[in-house]
Amino acid sequence: MAALTDSLFFAIYPDAAAAARIAQLALGLNIEHGLTGKPAGTDRFHVTLHHLGAFAGLPEDIVARAKEAASKVPMPPVDVTFDRVSSFPGRRNKKPFVLRSGADANAGALHDFQQTLGIALQTAGLAVKVNSRFTPHVTLLYDERHLGEQRVEPIRWTAHEFVFVRSLLGRSQYVQLARWLSSA
Numbered sequence: 001m002a003a004l005t006d007s008l009f010f011a012i013y014p015d016a017a018a019a020a021r022i023a024q025l026a027l028g029l030n031i032e033h034g035l036t037g038k039p040a041g042t043d044r045f046h047v048t049l050h051h052l053g054a055f056a057g058l059p060e061d062i063v064a065r066a067k068e069a070a071s072k073v074p075m076p077p078v079d080v081t082f083d084r085v086s087s088f089p090g091r092r093n094k095k096p097f098v099l100r101s102g103a104d105a106n107a108g109a110l111h112d113f114q115q116t117l118g119i120a121l122q123t124a125g126l127a128v129k130v131n132s133r134f135t136p137h138v139t140l141l142y143d144e145r146h147l148g149e150q151r152v153e154p155i156r157w158t159a160h161e162f163v164f165v166r167s168l169l170g171r172s173q174y175v176q177l178a179r180w181l182s183s184a
Contacts, residue, residue, distance in 0.1 A: 001056075002056030002057070003056060004054040004055060004056055004169055005055070005056055005057060005168070005169055005170075006054065006055045006056075006057060006058050006059075006166055006167065006168065006169060007051070007052075007053070007054045007055070007166070007167040007169055008051075008052040008053065008055070008059075008062065008063070008066065008164070008165070008166055008167075008177075009048050009049070009050060009051045009052060009164075009165050009167065010048070010049040010050045010052075010066075010070065010117060010121075010162055010163070010164055010165070011046040011047060011048050011049055011162065011163050011165055012046065012047045012049065012078065012080070012159040012161070012162050012163070013045065013046050013047075013159070013161075013163060014045055014046075014080070014138070014155075014157050014159075015157045015158075016042075017157070018155055018156070018157035019042040019043075019045050020042065021155050022042070022045050022099060022138060022140070022155060023039065023041075023042050023045070025085075025099065025140070025152060025153075025155070026039035026040070026099075026140040026141060027039055029085060029097075029140070029150075029152075030141065033145070033147060035097065035141065035143045035145060036143060036144065037097065037141035037142045037143035037144075038141060039140055039141045040139060040140060040141060043174070044172070044174060045138050045139075046138065046163075046165070047080065047110075047136050047137065047138060047159075049113070049114045049117055049118075049162060050114070050117060050118055050121060050128045050129075051128075052066060052121075052126060052127075052128065053127070054169065058166065062126065063164075063177060065124045065125060065126060066121060066124070066126060066164060067164060067177070067178050068124060069120040069121050069123065069124035069126065070117065070120065070121075070162070070164060070178065070180060071180065072120055073113075073116055073117050073120045073180070074183040075113060075159075075160075075161065075162055075180060075181070075182045075183060076109060076113065076182055076183060077158050077159065077160055077182045078109045078110050078113055078158065078159040078182075079109065079110075079156065079157075079158050079159075080110060080136070080156065080157055080158070080159055081101055081154055081155070081156045082099045082100055082101045082136075082137070082138065082152075082154065082155050082156075083101055083102060083151060083152060083153075083154040083155075084099075084100055084101065084102065084149055084150060084151050084152060085097065085098065085099050085100070085140065085147070085149070085150050085152055086098065086100065086147060086148060086149040086150065087143075087145070087146040087147045087148075088137070093144050094142045094143075094144075095142065095143055095144065095145070095146050096139045096141075096142055097139070097140050097141050097142070097143055097147060098137040098138060098139050098140060099137060099138040099140055099152070099155065100135065100136065100137040100138075101136065110136055110159075111134055111136075113162075114134050114136075115130055115134075117162070118130035159182075160181060160182045161179050161180060161181045161182060162179070162180055163176050163178070163179045163180075164176070164177045164178040164179070165177065
């Protein structure tokens, strides 16, 4: 079986000011809690909308279908607010420590857009899940420790585009394959 080299996903990225605040928060929390994980770089902070899977090589047919489906989805400007951090379950030595929001802070436009994009991807024959359990978050770092929820000063931005991303697995590198601007 061939080694997995590529992962594909759709995401929104914070603007530069929000990314800088997220980086400061990650560094401060890393020090405060004595974490050993290295905070992600500002270019890697994102909210995953849909993950299409991991592959051995770049699957051109899936890339083409995903781009075609996404090009048909109008994106409104989407307000994003995150006001807490916590660990998500993960592999024993690699738990994601994430920035996220309270129950309803990102309900509405972000959830609606994520679902609309998911339906378009499903219609194009791509295997994505469209459900109400979408938990918007930004991964700050991975660590062995599990930390409970903690409130933080809110970080807000308005997303004006969504991006189709190729992750080069094991290299901590993202390549943006396509982007679509909001319709407003």
